[in-house]
Amino acid sequence: MNVVLATLNAKFIHTSLALRCLKAYAQPEFDADIAEYTIKDPPMTIAADLYRRKPDVIGFSCYIWNIEETITVIDMLRKVLPDVAIVLGGPEVSYDTEMWMERLPAVDYIVMGEGEETFRDLLRELSGSRKFHFVFGLAYRKDGRTIVNPGRPKLDLNELPSPYRFPEDIPSLPNRVVYFETSRGCPFSCQFCLSSIEVGVRYFDMERVKADITYLIDNGAKLIKFVDRTFNIKRDYAMEIFRFLIDNHRGCVFQFEITADIMRPEVLDYLAEHAPPGIFRFEIGVQSTNDETNLAVKRRQNWTKLVRTVTKVKESGKIDQHLDLIAGLPHEDYDRFRQTFNDVFELRPEELQLGFLKMLRGTGLRLDADKYGYVFMDRAPYEMLGNDRMPFGDIVRIKRVEDVLEKYWNAHRMDRTIEYLVQKAYPSPFDFFQKFGDYWEARGWQRIGHQLEDLFVRLWEFLQADANPELDLELALGMLKADYFLQHKYKPRKIWWEDRIGKEEWAALLRIAAGRLGMDERELAKRAALEKLPFDYAAWTDEGRLSYETGTALVALYGGEGAAARLIALPLSGSPEGRRQANPVG
Incomplete structure (x- = not known):
């Protein structure tokens, strides 16, 4: 059979680890071809390329960011390749599977959950006796109705072949993000996250992990992003990997998702002393600083310890930190979210990601949506539109904060100016970004492009128009001039x-x-x-x-x-x- 594994990545620089895991497990019985596109590619272009490959089976990896674009491609392929077997997999279709089979008549099979063995077994049945009821973790059609087989037991991770060693990937390693896993699962139960559904954490063998990382670095990888949901949950395991990367990085950069409030002081001390500047990046999910909110979503978080970790890491000057917030969680209205934002901004992370709650299929919060009065998008990404504490109007206002936060803080185009404004000229960082975001939208600037000079001019225009008695315009202009000079090489x-x-x-x-x-x-x-x-x-x-x-x-x-x-x-x-x-x- 001619098997093609496809997905639509969010950006060209991204790569799909899932497709490579499926390909590696299916070998040597089935040599699948990997086809990666982006959500910005025209559907006709994607369909034409897949048609050219003359597949017998096409498998699509589906997520909230690509499902709707993927459906468009699938509908086209079904019309031009009526005999091809179309298979979906990934987190977006692993829940409410019967609904997906009903909504998408062009789809023949859905692989639910951990897919390596299920997909391989499906290929065996497609090329053999076609007894699909033997394939655990599979949904399929029979006599006009959907059959959903029982789930599959968890795989032994150390029996999985490496997905990182395909020769065809080597030329692109220096120019793309390599996604890497050392574990699967999450010990926490945050009700807005799909990881809360899987119980327990499983680890890959340490020597295998080191060998795969070494192979990637040897072949030119420049950025490796660890996809482990909580990289530092097992301290000794994480420390050994930290030590190995420090000794063997050769200029490669590594990004981790960590839980900051469980990071031990001795680990922080070791990193502060030994980590070369710039090779590690930490992504830390704060989400909310409201205890009532965290309790409602079953999120355990010690704010004092989190602050200690973030502060110590920042003081070391070695590791950039990306802190995440979620607007729209239960028990957090506009004013309480303002406090959360200011609490986290006070830590001055290199990047502050302001996201909005997505009611993901299969999560506890989606099941409890009525309890909190949630209304949300019917189609992916299922973003909340309001709840009993935060109406749609407040969501729209906070989106204006997100817009200027990205351009003026996360991009670090004018750090001196912003520091003055949020410290001295406005009641709080949130108030500055909100007021500036409101002005930005009122001028229609969100609908037009901008160059570096435009960003400076627009901020200066806002500051002059704001008539803020606490603002020293001469000082602000001086900071803007200095920042402008520093943005040039x-x-x-x-x-x-x-x-x-x-x-x-x-x-x-x-x-x-x-x-x-x-x-x-x-x-x-x-x-x-x-x-x-x-x-x-x-x-x-x-x-x-x-x-x-x-x-x-x-x-x-x-x-x-x-x-x-x-x-x-x-x-x-x-x-x-x-x-x-x-x-x-x-």
């Missing part, structure tokens, strides 16, 4: 603010900077961007003290090697010209 040709230095003042400033830096004026003119600020920039950035007694010559020095600018603040003696209102832009 070469001397910027374009300046977006209008209060630019005149030629004579610029020449005088150049002489001062060249003299203090011990550089030739002509060389400095080629390599540096200059700006004059009416306040002491160094006093503000180093001490948090705002002084207009001394101005600053801001020198952004570019090395010509494509590295970011080196920012130098030189004090300008003499009386300031007096406080002036910054000129408006545009």
